[in-house]
Amino acid sequence: MVVTILQIKLRASWVHTLKEKRAVLQHILQKTKNRFNASVIEADMQDMHQTIGLGIVFASGNNSLADKMAQNILTFMEQNTDAEILEISQERV
Numbered sequence: 001m002v003v004t005i006l007q008i009k010l011r012a013s014w015v016h017t018l019k020e021k022r023a024v025l026q027h028i029l030q031k032t033k034n035r036f037n038a039s040v041i042e043a044d045m046q047d048m049h050q051t052i053g054l055g056i057v058f059a060s061g062n063n064s065l066a067d068k069m070a071q072n073i074l075t076f077m078e079q080n081t082d083a084e085i086l087e088i089s090q091e092r093v
Contacts, residue, residue, distance in 0.1 A: 006056040009087035
């Protein structure tokens with residue numbers, strides 16, 4: 001079993017309040033959780049209006065499945081939010 005941790009930093013330049021950020025964040029969190037059965041949280045930068053830090057954790061059977069799932073999650077995020085992906089880091093446990 002392979003556990004993968006993705007850390008993704010997004011920038012939503014149109015967001016000007018924490019309330020707007022929460023709306024964007026909840027949309028991303030729920031859609032990602034429902035589609036991929038992964039644990040998704042706001043992991044960083046909670047007080048910054050335009051920057052979103054996500055932590056995503058999922059388990060898979062082997063490294064190739066983990067790579068495929070990570071790529072599918074990133075593609076899904078690119079297609080389902082207007083926020084720009086600034087940084088991606090991946091760790092396996």
